[in-house]
Amino acid sequence: MKSSPAPVWSVGDVASRFDMPTSVLRHWETVGLLSPDRDAAGRRRYGEDDVVRIAVIVRSKAAGMSLDQVAHLLDRDSAERHSVLQAHLDDLDRRMAEMRHSKAMAEHAFNCTAHDISTCPRFRAEVADILEGFSS
Structure with missing residues (x-):
């Protein structure tokens, strides 16, 4: 039995689903938060892992995190990850x-x-x- 290919979405599809302009996704890519694959024509193709990252960014931004803080959250190798997250937790408690x-x-x-x-x-x-x- 053949497995079906993993779903992929265009930048427009993803932006529409998250109710945001495509420029936001492009900006997040520019600052290193996203790195979607590209098809043969160079168009962005977002996979399931990409949309999960976007959901994390959206939720984090809604909770008041800066993009720099989100970058630390998503960077498994960040030495500052725990201190950044602790500061965010303290801010959430205060708010x-x-x-x-x-x-x-x-x-x-x-x-x-x-x-x-x-x-x-x-x-x-x-x-x-x-x-x-x-x-x-």
């Missing part, structure tokens, strides 16, 4: 804590009956840590 505070503040504001939300003592408590040092 998630800020989001929890923001969510609590928004939930309180949504349910609060105060006409001027900034005068509500419970609402002010949500920003007390930021206001620390401003009280007389």
Whole structure:
């Protein structure tokens, strides 16, 4: 029984699937994050491993990683990989804590009956840590 050939996609197919301009994929190739095969006419042909890399880049960018950080993530030989990832994890923890505070503040504001939300003592408590040092 013959095995079917591995699927390949054009730059347009991949860009469309990830809802991005083809220029983004070309830029990621220029900076070394991607290296798709080329057909006889020189057209990019993305295989399954390429689209997995693209998915990792997309997810990493959505989480706030820079392309330089993504490069370290994808480079199995990077000596700085763990320190870059630890810095990113620390940043995610900080940002998630800020989001929890923001969510609590928004939930309180949504349910609060105060006409001027900034005068509500419970609402002010949500920003007390930021206001620390401003009280007389």
